């Protein structure tokens with residue numbers, strides 16, 4: 437015995453809103469297979485998933501086709517379709533059904549019997565007769581049976597050729613004529629008709645919901661859209677109808693459903709060029725809205741960051757402070773100011789690194805940031821013990837130090853580990869590069885005796901810090917490659933800002949000491 441909730445056996449009266457499904461709607465596509473993946477059941481499953489449903493598929497027919505056309509059609513015995521349908525509805529509550537290619541009259545009869553028994557809450561029928569390529573997907577002898585099936589649907593989604601065939605009229609050449617035909621089909625069937633503008637010319641591509649029985653806010657509700665200049669329209673009808681079934685099961689409102697689905701489909705057409713599928717009318721990109729998970733090569737994001745910092749590194753080497761430090765001509769008060777600000781900075785930086793440790797996704801990264809935070813405090817106390825103890829008056833928190841630490845604290849409160857990692861990186865990376873260069877210059881000059889900053893320049897030869905910098909770069913690179921476009925862009929902004937503060941930090945003694 438089926439344990440389906442009563443809701444799924446009760447069909448709402450015409451005009452009555454279908455209750456929106458809580459959670460993920462279970463949507464069954466009853467359609468033909470397109471092995472090239474652009475139309476039929478394959479497009480249905482992609483569309484259902486892309487618009488937030490759980491897709492199921494009972495296959496009416498197998499086609500051999502690609503983007504250029506259909507080469508063969510095989511319709512299995514209708515009893516086998518009936519078995520598929522029963523297997524689904526005996527076990528699973530079906531929130532919405534989308535019906536596509538039916539093939540022949542026996543298949544139509546099997547679907548009719550199942551619909552009359554199960555009475556799903558949402559039935560969308562795409563009366564597929566002829567593929568875009570011109571190949572028949574419904575036997576001519578089955579057209580009458582298809583017409584008789586229409587009143588069992590809530591929404592019918594014919595293209596202009598199908599609309600005309602169902603009415604036995606010539607194809608509409610203008611949008612107003614198409615809407616008039618939509619009204620006639622709606623009146624004949626009692627269903628809502630989705631009249632589609634895809635086959636018309638012009639810069640716009642409108643669609644309209646038509647129902648003359650008062651089910652909508654007006655007899656004709658037009659939803660405008662732009663025409664996308666592409667030949668990749670294979671499967672747009674299949675995609676639209678299954679997305680409408682899914683949206684309706686969730687929203688319970690046809691107009692809202694079309695307004696939700698149409699922009700998604702328009703973007704899927706617009707992004708179709710990203711797919712390189714076939715040589716004919718290619719498929720649309722159903723999942724255009726998902727972030728690309730194609731793994732970027734290791735080091736690629738680090739390369740982007742390094743390029744971002746190049747101008748700031750040049751600026752640092754050009755600063756009077758750096759030249760004076762290297763040549764031994766830096767005024768003592770500027771050096772003392774720098775050391776005092778460095779000690780203050782390291783205290784704040786340590787707190788920010790501790791936050792990175794708290795947010796780290798792996799224990800190895802957690803440990804790395806925790807160790808780095810500890811080392812900052814050790815360097816801070818070493819500065820006080822040996823470098824600052826001989827200097828009597830210590831400057832307070834300077835404006836650049838404050839701004840830099842505030843920026844890091846903001847990054848640590850951004851909620852994004854990736855952004856925080858990007859923000860703390862320049863202090864490792866730029867400092868390590870500048871230190872290495874100054875130390876090398878010092879050695880090249882023969883480590884001159886009597887250089888007033890010789891002892892300080894020797895501290896730059898710290899292999900442990902160079903190794904930690906390599907680890908920090910690796911973590912930021914991995915975080916950047918895994919981030920969404922939006923998060924990666926926030927990482928770049930945070931990194932750029934910190935890199936800029938590195939320049940200002942080295943220039944602050946000149947301005948504020």
Ligand SMILES: Nc1ncnc2c1ncn2[C@@H]1O[C@H](COP(=O)(O)OP(=O)(O)OP(=O)(O)O)[C@@H](O)[C@H]1O
Nearest residue numbers: 595632633634635641662663664669671672673674
């Ligand atoms: N070039 C386009 N730009 C924007 N939207 C389009 C374009 N072509 C089709 N559409 C939209 O795609 C959907 C399907 O419309 P169309 O009239 O092409 O139906 P169809 O012929 O049944 O589709 P199919 O191409 O799958 O046979 C409609 O929402 C329509 O507005």
Ligand SMILES: Cc1ncc(COP(=O)(O)O)c(N)n1
Nearest residue numbers: 468469475476567568670671
């Ligand atoms: C199995 C199957 N179902 C439907 C269509 C219609 O799609 P289109 O008109 O875009 O070719 C198709 N080509 N194949």
